[in-house]
Every structure is written in C-alpha cells, then in structure tokens.
Amino acid sequence: MQGMNIMLSGIRVCLLMLIVLLMTPWKVLAFDIDTHKTVGGMDVYIGVIPAEVIQGRGLSKEARMHGGTQQGRNQYHLVVALFDAKNGVRISNAQITANIARLGLGGxxxxxxxxxxxxxxxxxxxxxxxxxxxxxxxxKLDVPGKVVTEVLFEIRSTER
Structure with missing residues (x-):
C-alpha cells in the first residue's frame, strides 16, 4: 500500500508539472512523446519541460539546479521517475545517464x-x-541489485 501511495505522489508531481506547462504562454516546442516504458523490472516515466517554466515562475532554487541553464527558448529540463514494476515502490538510488540526440546524430x-x-x-x-x-x-539505468539497463524513448518536437 505504501508503494502505491509513493507512486501516486510521483504521478501528482508529473501532473502538476504538466498543468504548469499548459498554463505557460511562451512560444515553446510541443512534444509528441510516449512518457512511460517498462524495462528490466522498472517502470520508467519521463517528462520534457521548457526551462522557461522553471525560471519564469520565480523558483530560484529550481532555476539553479544542475548548475543552471542558458537563457533561451531552446533549453529543456528532462525529468525521469523510476518505480519497481512489481510493487510500485519508487526507486531513489539509481544512477541515470541520458543521451538526447536528433535522429542520426550523436547528441x-x-x-x-x-x-x-x-x-x-x-x-x-x-x-x-x-x-x-x-x-x-x-x-542508461544503473540501480543497485539490478542489471544495468538501457531504455529508448523517441520524441517529435513541433514549434508552436
């Protein structure tokens, strides 16, 4: 039951981020994206949010996270949430590396x-x-006690 509550909390955070994104009037990229995959016994959820949303809301701590970002409409924040696929418990001790590239390029x-x-x-x-x-x-998902796993998402951006 606790695992389900934790998973619902993560879903609420993602929904809040989506609401903020939808209320943002800036010219940004819209994404056609599959936000969930199950791989290696883990549920993997992703989100891509314009950095302007984080910076423009006066969230100074959040705007500085990850060393901050360059100003401009081409900056986006990738967010990943991991859960155990069997019991729904959030995985918080992972090491994750992400590569984002246009198809056919190194990124x-x-x-x-x-x-x-x-x-x-x-x-x-x-x-x-x-x-x-x-x-x-x-x-690339490196979770203690699990085999290192890779998962691939493809997104299509359209400027709006």
Missing part, C-alpha cells in the same frame, strides 16, 4: 541528478532541443 550526454520535491525523488538535467525535429532519448 548530448549528461548525468541526471537526483532531485527531491515533496519527498518524491526524480532525476533530471537541462538539455538544448532545437526546432522541428525527431529526438532519441537513451537512458
């Missing part, structure tokens, strides 16, 4: 940093995404 690789918001642990970092393009998000 940018960064370590996703652990973040704690309302007692819910997620992982994230800032990335630059430009214009109308298809991107590949490759996550």
């Amino acid at each position: 940018s690789t960064k370590i996703l940093e652990r973040m704690k918001v309302n007692d819910a642990v997620t992982f994230g970092n800032y990335f630059a995404l430009h214009g109308n393009a298809s991107y590949r998000i490759r996550l």
Whole structure:
C-alpha cells in the first residue's frame, strides 16, 4: 500500500508539472512523446519541460539546479521517475545517464541528478532541443541489485 501511495505522489508531481506547462504562454516546442516504458523490472516515466517554466515562475532554487541553464527558448529540463514494476515502490538510488540526440546524430550526454520535491525523488538535467525535429532519448539505468539497463524513448518536437 505504501508503494502505491509513493507512486501516486510521483504521478501528482508529473501532473502538476504538466498543468504548469499548459498554463505557460511562451512560444515553446510541443512534444509528441510516449512518457512511460517498462524495462528490466522498472517502470520508467519521463517528462520534457521548457526551462522557461522553471525560471519564469520565480523558483530560484529550481532555476539553479544542475548548475543552471542558458537563457533561451531552446533549453529543456528532462525529468525521469523510476518505480519497481512489481510493487510500485519508487526507486531513489539509481544512477541515470541520458543521451538526447536528433535522429542520426550523436547528441548530448549528461548525468541526471537526483532531485527531491515533496519527498518524491526524480532525476533530471537541462538539455538544448532545437526546432522541428525527431529526438532519441537513451537512458542508461544503473540501480543497485539490478542489471544495468538501457531504455529508448523517441520524441517529435513541433514549434508552436
């Protein structure tokens, strides 16, 4: 039961981030994205949020996280939440590396940093995404006691 409550808390955080995104009037990229995959006994959820949303809301602590980001509409925050697929318990001790690249290109690789918001642990970092393009998000998930696993998401951005 506790695992389900923790998972619901993570879903609430993602919904809050989505609401803030939808209420933001800035010109940003809209993403066609599959936000969930199950791999290696883990449920993996991702979100891509314009950095302007974080910076523009006066959230100074959040704006500085991960060393901050460059100003501009091409900066986005990748957020990843992990849960045990069997019992729904949040996984908070992972080491995650993300590579985001336009299809066919090398892209940018960064370590996703652990973040704690309302007692819910997620992982994230800032990335630059430009214009109308298809991107590949490759996550390397290193969780103690599990085999190192990779999962691939593909997103399509359209400028609006």
